[in-house]
Amino acid sequence: MINKKSIGIFDSGYGGLTVFGSIADQLPDYNYIYFGDNARAPYGDHSYETIYQYTLECVEWLFAQGCPLVILACNTASAKALRTIQQKVLPFKYPGYRVLGVIRPTAEVIGSYTVSDTIGVMGTRGTVNSESYLLEIHHLYPEIKVIQQSCPMWVPLIENNEHVNEGADYFVRKYIDNLLEQSPDIDAILLACTHYPLLIPKIAAYLPEGIQLVAQGEIVAGSLKKYLANHPEIESQLGKEGKMQFYTSGDDQDFNKHASIFFPKEVVSTHVDLKV
Incomplete structure (x- = not known):
């Protein structure tokens, strides 16, 4: 049986696509799911509590799609939510799952x-x-x-x-x-x-x-490459069909149009409803 689990990549909107482009360039064989929380973007001026809640909801959604590893390709989410998720959520609710940031x-x-x-x-x-x-x-x-x-x-x-x-x-x-x-x-x-x-x-x-x-794109991509080499327990779970899926909490047609500014390939996304 071919394991088709994906690397999840999250951002509050489109910006993470610049990081995703570098990751896909350096690690083209893996399967990826990108999720942009465009309906609630930008995150930059929200409170810590709001950013944490939004980020956790999106991370849990990516987990549910079969992503054992999620990259927070968002500096704001990495700054305000990553450590709490790593220390207070993963060990108790999602052992075996990993969330990494860009900082x-x-x-x-x-x-x-x-x-x-x-x-x-x-x-x-x-x-x-x-x-x-x-x-x-x-x-x-x-x-x-x-x-x-x-x-x-x-x-x-x-x-x-x-x-x-x-x-x-x-x-x-x-x-x-x-x-x-x-x-x-x-x-x-x-x-x-x-x-x-x-x-x-x-x-x-x-x-x-x-x-x-x-x-940050090339830096984060290089770091992820090293991480996978050093963590075979995660790497071995990942499918390698080179598939990319894109999802947004906002309007999918609008996402597709704007994504072309950030990502080097054509993007066809699917709208997802999250709790707001």
Whole structure:
């Protein structure tokens, strides 16, 4: 019998598709189920309790679809829900299941991107206010100074496909200037939201020479590859037919249309009703 269990990939909306694209590129043989909670996106300005509840509902839905491993391809969910799910839910309710995030893998390698030991982190309010990157990076690289900047307008601009227009430049430049005014020593900027890679051309246009932009897709994909190699008890459960399924709590036709901005292949999704 062929085991067809899938790797679940979750995001509050479309941004996780940028991570999924890198994962599928590095690990093309596995089966995947992507779920976007578009009906309740964006998560960035919600409370901890709300983000945790929404994330848990989506993770449990992916478990029910046969995903023994779920990747939270969302910085806000990783910052505000991952640890509680790992420590207080999985051991008691879902032993044998695993949920991973995007913050730890990124923090593990961020030291290789800076010479000045000063990095900038740009993310949603939820991610920045959680201070998750400050804590993780300080734990791994106590010598690195982390400067944070929330960018509350970037996700709405991207999700409404306004990021390519000139009007977006004002908000791109505003948040970059706010970040760089905090320290002249920043030589690397982490885009701590999976939506933000779509803004890289505009961001790069307003950055001084010598500052490196760090996106998470390749980092998370490489980390997942190592994880599967080191955890045969999970890897052996996964089907390898190269299948991809897409689901959204929002409008499926709208999801398909917008997904093409984030994902390199055609996306055909199915609507799912979740408890709201």
